[in-house]
Amino acid sequence: MLDATSKAVFHGLAQISTLQRLASKFGMAPGSGFARRFIAGETVDEAVTCVQGLRHQGLMLTLDYLGESVSSAAAAAAASADYVRIIEAIVKSGIERNISLKLTQLGLDVDRATAVDNMRRILESADANGFFVRIDMENSPYTEATLGIFETLWQQGHRQIGTVIQSYLKRSEADIRRLNTLGSRVRLVKGAYKEPKEVAFQKKSEVDAAFVDLMRLLLDEGTYPAIATHDPDMIEATKAHARARGYPNDRFEFQMLYGIRRDLQTALVKEGYRVRVYVPFGKQWYPYFMRRLGERPANVAFVLKGILKER
Ligand SMILES: Cc1cc2nc3c(=O)[nH]c(=O)nc-3n(C[C@H](O)[C@H](O)[C@H](O)COP(=O)(O)OP(=O)(O)OC[C@H]3O[C@@H](n4cnc5c(N)ncnc54)[C@H](O)[C@@H]3O)c2cc1C
Numbered sequence: 174m175l176d177a178t179s180k181a182v183f184h185g186l187a188q189i190s191t192l193q194r195l196a197s198k199f200g201m202a203p204g205s206g207f208a209r210r211f212i213a214g215e216t217v218d219e220a221v222t223c224v225q226g227l228r229h230q231g232l233m234l235t236l237d238y239l240g241e242s243v244s245s246a247a248a249a250a251a252a253s254a255d256y257v258r259i260i261e262a263i264v265k266s267g268i269e270r271n272i273s274l275k276l277t278q279l280g281l282d283v284d285r286a287t288a289v290d291n292m293r294r295i296l297e298s299a300d301a302n303g304f305f306v307r308i309d310m311e312n313s314p315y316t317e318a319t320l321g322i323f324e325t326l327w328q329q330g331h332r333q334i335g336t337v338i339q340s341y342l343k344r345s346e347a348d349i350r351r352l353n354t355l356g357s358r359v360r361l362v363k364g365a366y367k368e369p370k371e372v373a374f375q376k377k378s379e380v381d382a383a384f385v386d387l388m389r390l391l392l393d394e395g396t397y398p399a400i401a402t403h404d405p406d407m408i409e410a411t412k413a414h415a416r417a418r419g420y421p422n423d424r425f426e427f428q429m430l431y432g433i434r435r436d437l438q439t440a441l442v443k444e445g446y447r448v449r450v451y452v453p454f455g456k457q458w459y460p461y462f463m464r465r466l467g468e469r470p471a472n473v474a475f476v477l478k479g480i481l482k483e484r
Pocket residue numbers: 174175308309310311337339362363364365366401402403404405428429430433434450451464465466468469472
């Protein structure tokens with residue numbers, strides 16, 4: 174995790190449209206595109222082909238159709254229609270039925286009702302086809318609305334859904350208790366956005382300490398939690414806690430992002446742990462890609478090397 178200043182730099186860069194246009198031109202070029210390390214393709218067919226290899230390594234997966242923050246009801250409806258088509262394509266392909274999505278992609282910025290309606294449309298098809306649907310967590314202005322919508326859908330009987338809690342937010346212990354009461358699955362992450370100090374821990378040591386506390390709370394009292402991190406210390410702490418309590422490996426799963434610490438992903442599978450890879454795809458990959466660069470300076474060098482090789 175980089176400090177707040179470095180995160181801010183990459184969030185700033187993500188907003189520059191010239192950079193975005195340049196990156197879009199080269200980033201996903203067939204075969205050699207530098208963003209392909211982190212993005213499984215621009216279409217669902219490309220993503221499906223890409224994940225076949227993961228399945229053979231014993232990894233589970235969740236597909237994320239990239240896109241965030243639409244500002245019109247029409248764009249939100251289009252995104253939900255896209256998701257329904259993606260569900261159909263996944264069913265046809267025979268890969269695991271598990272997707273992740275964001276509520277701003279479904280119209281949360283338009284209004285709550287639009288996002289709920291679009292979610293319902295997706296869940297109608299997802300539930301009928303035995304999918305698990307994870308609602309990703311976005312930045313803190315959306316935390317309460319995301320949890321509220323999640324609870325509404327849960328109360329309406331949608332039980333194959335889960336959401337995400339970020340350890341950098343100071344409110345997260347209370348939110349986990351709230352979700353544990355429902356009996357819903359939680360994915361625990363450190364948090365990917367630049368947040369003010371009023372709501373979020375700023376130091377890595379504080380975010381990590383909170384992560385360990387929340388991981389223990391989820392393993393002890395939660396329902397099949399997902400511990401989503403590439404941090405070897407967090408992973409060791411999780412294994413140690415499970416061992417100390419005598420929890421079986423199928424009480425939880427680890428999750429990691431596509432293209433990040435692939436060595437660790439397969440090593441954990443070999444040790445007998447469940448590991449799910451979050452596989453993003455779609456044309457709107459740039460903001461996601463910039464968040465990943467912001468997390469690790471070495472990724473910038475990796476991307477630059479890729480660009481130079483192309484020339
Ligand atoms: C499956 C999954 C789903 C997620 N969903 C959400 C979500 O809904 N909302 C949200 O806010 N965040 C989400 N995140 C992102 C998360 O919040 C962190 O930003 C991200 O995982 C980096 O934190 P870390 O736990 O890996 O630890 P860090 O402290 O950032 O990193 C620890 C070590 O992991 C490795 N590493 C971490 N990131 C990278 C990278 N980009 N490239 C290469 N190596 C890296 C490095 O070795 C680093 O030293 C998700 C993460 C995962 C794995």
